[in-house]
Amino acid sequence: MKRTRDDILKVDVDQEYLDQHIDSFRDGIEHILTIDPTLKEIIEHSPFTMFLKENVAKDSMDLYFNKLAGSIISQQISGAAAKNIRGRIVDMFDGTFPNYQTLHETFQDSKKKQAFKECGLSQRKLMYIESLVGYFFNNEDSIKDLFAFADDDKIIEELVANIKGIGPWSAKMFLVTGLHRLNVFAAEDLGIARGCSRYLEQRPEILKKLHSKRTLIKKSKIKHKSFKWKIHDEDVVELCGDLFSPHRTLFMFVLWRMSDTNMEVVINNEKRFMSK
Template sequence: MKRSRSDTAQKLSEDFKERHIDNFNKGCEAILEIDPSLHDAISRKDFQLFLKKKQPDMTLNYHFLNLASSILAQQISGAAANSIKKKIIDRYGHFPSFQETAELFRQSKSQELRECGLSARKVQYMESLANYFNDNEQEIKALLSKENDVIASELVSNVKGIGPWSAKMFLVTSMERLDIFAADDLGIARGCSKYLDARPDVVKDLMSKRGPVIKRSKIKHVKKNWKVYDEDIVEKCGELFAPYRTIFMFLMWRISDTNVEVMAKREDEFTADKTS
């Protein structure tokens, strides 16, 4: 992406940088080098997921809890997910580790989780997740040092209830990877629509570099008050900001008024009760 003559260098304020982690600040600065017009979107308010805080121990159980959080939150409100979590913690004194959860299923105590509010399907998903971690500890430890696509593919293949989107969000919220982009997400598609509509020169450039394979968007919307770009174009838009596509993704959520701060807050609250 080429800067226009009207573009001027934009810098993050020292207050903003002081509140956020260094890698995030570095990524924001790199994004502003590519597109200074994103400064207002970046500086509008803090990014909860990237604020400086006590770094959690990245244990295997920490990652299990993040994935369990994702499963609990599927297709229900944040309040409902927190209510289920509280009932589980009240029952066991903490949220069970993957070893403890696997043991519950070995002892045929899945009904205890049902009594805490989990649906039958989510109980199956929790069993799949706990058994995967319990039976493959060393393999998962090795897996978590590999490339993003490999981690996501393995999780989707081995854990019921973890799809491509959930795997990508795990890479963002639990692994803190900064080059993740979900082109098929509704909020991202809507944000990229606003972003590209205001930048016809970028659209023209992306279209000129389009490969032979066109990925049509699966997103449908009734009001048709914004343009749905094909998924390969949205992907190429994200690629402009590699290796900091995660940050650009959060900016697109922000532009589309998608509340991802709730997701970040829920992850922090959930993993605060982690066991070793």
């Protein structure tokens, strides 16, 4: 008798674990474990916070703005420091993170603008937030259409071109946290590079196949002083991610889990994604 999709999932992954997550997560798990069943243990280690049913917020312009603002605030500082800054901003606005309309009005008043900066933002980050506010305030309709209809590459291109402080990596993370896109892969990310290194170290036959598929060598820009893991060229990491298309986002989270031997640290990082 032919097994149904649900039968396959019940065999491969605990049903109670799956039921905590959104349907697209179930589809992704089925696909990933079809490609590589050995990833079952690391997937089942704990729920993926980003994909829990209880954590998926309804799409809105305010949500999109919030996620991009959070990305700017958290750049180059610790998670704790970003949380503190965000908390001061929330306190300044009576318990809610301000939307772009509110901040547009705030920035018209020099004293209020200075008070906002004193929540812990550098002058550069204040400029980035102003750029984000201006982009959303002046382009509401076109942004709605962009996020609703454009493909991932077009969205990345538009965000990078129009918002100071948002680069390709930040734009990709927004695709995940704000738009819930399922086929995002950041080969340039340090954690992904390290996780991929450990993934391929244990699977030399896959590494050999990936090298045979290379058409354009793309050197990694990642530098490190440790010799505990090998930095693969970025095109090799990208090809590794492509093995799991169209569910590369979930595989990216799996690689983050593989990037650190301390799983609790990784899980905490996954939880911090919710505030970006």
